[in-house]
Amino acid sequence: MSTPGLFGRRLAPGRxxxxxxxAAVALLLLAVAPAxxxxxxxxxxxxxxxxxxxxxxxxxAWGKGGMLTLGQGVFFGLGGYAMAMHLxxxxxxxxxxxxxxxxxxxxxxxxxxxxxxxxxxxxxxxxLLPGTVAALLGLLVFGRRVRGAYFAILTQALAAAFVIWLxxxxxxxxxxxxxxxxxxxxxxxxxxDADRRVLYFAVAVVLGLLYLGFRQLVASRYGKLLIAVxxxxxxxxxxxxxxxxxxxxxxxxxxISAGIAGALFVPVVGIISPALLGVVPSLELVFAVAVGGxxxxxxxxxxxxxxxxxxxxxxxxxxxxxxxxxxxxxxxVMAFAPKGVxxxxxxxxxxxxxxxxxxxxxxxxxxxxxxPAAPTPGAPPSTSAEKEVTV
Amino acid sequence: MNAFMNQLPIGLSIGxxxxxxxxxxxxxxxxxxxxxxxxxEFIMAGAYTAYMLQDWAGRQxxxxxxxxxxxxxxxxxxxxxxxxxRRFYGRPLDTLxxxxxxxxxxxxxxxxxxxxxxxxxxxxxxxxxxxAWLGIRMPYARMFILALAVLCVVAIxxxxxxxxxxxxxxxxxxxxxxxxxxxxxxxxxDQRTFxxxxxxxxxxxxxxxxxxxxxxxxxxxxxxxxxxxxxxxGLGRLQGAVIAAFFLGLxxxxxxxWSDASLxxxxxxxxxxxxxxxxxxxxxVLRSRKLT
Numbered sequence: 001m002s003t004p005g006l007f008g009r010r011l012a013p014g015r016x017x018x019x020x021x022x023a024a025v026a027l028l029l030l031a032v033a034p035a036x037x038x039x040x041x042x043x044x045x046x047x048x049x050x051x052x053x054x055x056x057x058x059x060x061a062w063g064k065g066g067m068l069t070l071g072q073g074v075f076f077g078l079g080g081y082a083m084a085m086h087l088x089x090x091x092x093x094x095x096x097x098x099x100x101x102x103x104x105x106x107x108x109x110x111x112x113x114x115x116x117x118x119x120x121x122x123x124x125x126x127x128l129l130p131g132t133v134a135a136l137l138g139l140l141v142f143g144r145r146v147r148g149a150y151f152a153i154l155t156q157a158l159a160a161a162f163v164i165w166l167x168x169x170x171x172x173x174x175x176x177x178x179x180x181x182x183x184x185x186x187x188x189x190x191x192x193d194a195d196r197r198v199l200y201f202a203v204a205v206v207l208g209l210l211y212l213g214f215r216q217l218v219a220s221r222y223g224k225l226l227i228a229v230x231x232x233x234x235x236x237x238x239x240x241x242x243x244x245x246x247x248x249x250x251x252x253x254x255x256i257s258a259g260i261a262g263a264l265f266v267p268v269v270g271i272i273s274p275a276l277l278g279v280v281p282s283l284e285l286v287f288a289v290a291v292g293g294x295x296x297x298x299x300x301x302x303x304x305x306x307x308x309x310x311x312x313x314x315x316x317x318x319x320x321x322x323x324x325x326x327x328x329x330x331x332x333v334m335a336f337a338p339k340g341v342x343x344x345x346x347x348x349x350x351x352x353x354x355x356x357x358x359x360x361x362x363x364x365x366x367x368x369x370x371x372p373a374a375p376t377p378g379a380p381p382s383t384s385a386e387k388e389v390t391v
Numbered sequence: 392m393n394a395f396m397n398q399l400p401i402g403l404s405i406g407x408x409x410x411x412x413x414x415x416x417x418x419x420x421x422x423x424x425x426x427x428x429x430x431x432e433f434i435m436a437g438a439y440t441a442y443m444l445q446d447w448a449g450r451q452x453x454x455x456x457x458x459x460x461x462x463x464x465x466x467x468x469x470x471x472x473x474x475x476x477r478r479f480y481g482r483p484l485d486t487l488x489x490x491x492x493x494x495x496x497x498x499x500x501x502x503x504x505x506x507x508x509x510x511x512x513x514x515x516x517x518x519x520x521x522x523a524w525l526g527i528r529m530p531y532a533r534m535f536i537l538a539l540a541v542l543c544v545v546a547i548x549x550x551x552x553x554x555x556x557x558x559x560x561x562x563x564x565x566x567x568x569x570x571x572x573x574x575x576x577x578x579x580x581d582q583r584t585f586x587x588x589x590x591x592x593x594x595x596x597x598x599x600x601x602x603x604x605x606x607x608x609x610x611x612x613x614x615x616x617x618x619x620x621x622x623x624x625g626l627g628r629l630q631g632a633v634i635a636a637f638f639l640g641l642x643x644x645x646x647x648x649w650s651d652a653s654l655x656x657x658x659x660x661x662x663x664x665x666x667x668x669x670x671x672x673x674x675x676v677l678r679s680r681k682l683t
Contacts, residue, residue, distance in 0.1 A: 149424075150622055
């Protein structure tokens with residue numbers, strides 16, 4: 001993140017700004033929010049934070065690596081189902097069948113479910129399942145230099161296929177209804193407010209750790225390579241690196257973070273179903289990252305929380321209006337603020353700087369009193385700096 | 392054996408619909424690098440056009456709707472191109488997200504105008520039922536869709552190969568800068584491409600009313616498959632789109648027949664990934680000296 005502060009040079013060295021902002025957000029999430037929010041609101045916030053974990057992965061793959069992945073719902077679902085299967089079995093007790101299987105006429109536990117009785121196996125699978133699928137897909141697709149829009153279309157097709165498959169396997173996955181009715185999560189009673197608060201802290205801490213980890217990764221040599229691949233894949237190849245490997249690593253990490261998000265989503269919200277994983281929910285995650293600001297990891301987190309908050313608030317009042325608003329917001333963000341909320345400040349400064357250069361500012365000039373309008377649709381000056389190189 | 396053969400017209404007609412949808416996508420994608428997610432809503436617009444015309448044309452609505460839907464959907468595409476997409480040339484991934492926003496809005500408009508429940512368009516009496524040929528059941532509606540697609544492909548082929556405008560379109564697709572230098576008004580060509588491509592989606596929508604109900608989310612069922620056709624067929628190639636569309640249509644219907652519907656999409660996806668290992672750029676490649 002090399003965006004200078006709002007006031008340009010004066011804060012430019014600001015090495016302290018990042019840690020201070022992080023500490024402020026951490027304080028807000030870990031102390032202020034639990035103290036002031038009602039249990040209901042806190043639960044909603046933990047749901048948003050789950051989405052933020054998934055968005056973090058998209059920020060890495062799309063923002064830093066230039067891979068538009070429209071199938072994060074698949075990985076979210078793999079993690080979520082792995083966790084949900086364990087919770088279902090833990091609840092049913094040894095030797096018993098989960099309730100939905102009894103209803104759909106299954107009288108023997110499917111072989112696939114058996115190992116999920118072990119908690120360690122389930123947790124391992126939360127990471128391994130999405131990671132393996134993504135790594136395999138990445139090596140196959142990136143290895144043959146399929147990229148840009150092709151890759152986006154393929155991931156979207158994967159999401160569509162995954163959901164249709166899930167719905168079809170009624171006895172195995174609960175079909176359209178998904179898996180629901182969980183009572184406990186590793187000893188936490190999901191009906192008690194105090195225990196749910198602990199769950200909230202767990203989600204917030206996981207988000208913070210992942211954020212720090214991904215930041216470290218982006219700052220490392222590998223991160224530089226990843227950004228280089230985004231901006232000029234062929235040049236990186238000519239330098240002797242293999243872009244396929246670089247991209248596969250980022251894609252796999254993004255899938256793993258989506259899987260973790262799904263696994264935490266299950267106890268927080270209490271359900272995992274195909275409706276939460278398809279093409280549209282996957283696109284909504286990407287949309288959140290675009291709104292927050294795709295080029296900064298913090299933007300992904302901010303976007304996921306803001307957007308889901310807006311969605312809850314608006315859907316409570318006008319359910320239909322939300323779709324219009326969401327569509328309009330999306331068009332506006334893509335057209336006028338490709339760098340999202342985080343990039344708005346810099347974009348505004350660039351706009352002012354090009355429109356009214358400081359040297360030629362004359363006292364009494366109309367510009368001095370005029371408020372800077374929204375950036376022009378044409379080509380905001382700031383977009384050219386980090387333009388994606390694709391297809 | 393008979394059941395196996397009976398699946399043939401179903402697979403072919405699905406392939407035909409996919410082809411009509413994918414033609415528009417492959418040309419706008421190939422020529423302008425635009426991934427238009429709102430394309431699915433042009434299908435929906437075409438289908439609702441047929442529904443609206445029912446009041447006036449009765450059971451012949453489908454026939455009347457074909458040219459009308461072409462114009463309606465085409466104009467919608469033109470407006471989209473003029474107002475929004477024009478600003479996004481060279482940013483394909485951003486157009487994908489932008490047009491998804493448009494598609495959300497259009498779906499909600501349809502829901503407000505026509506209601507969320509599905510509606511039905513009555514097929515003309517001469518398309519109801521079916522005949523048998525060599526013991527294969529041939530539903531007339533499916534045969535009609537197939538004929539319609541063949542007609543459209545032939546028309547597009549003549550347009551591309553024989554008319555001045557079509558040749559300009561091919562020139563822009565092969566090398567935009569050189570075409571512009573040679574005096575072709577590329578922006579006008581872009582508008583025409585968008586109009587024709589979107590119009591074809593409208594025609595596909597009318598065809599879909601013959602095999603199922605019409606709802607606001609009609610387009611979303613087909614758009615993902617249509618994109619796969621584009622990926623497998625190669626950008627901007629007529630032959631590629633034809634072969635890929637019919638292959639995917641048949642594969643889909645036969646896997647559904649042999650196993651179950653939920654597995655079909657997974658198999659199709661796996662086949663496409665496998666195919667891309669052999670031909671990463673699709674069946675037919677537009678030769679150019681570009682690196683990508």
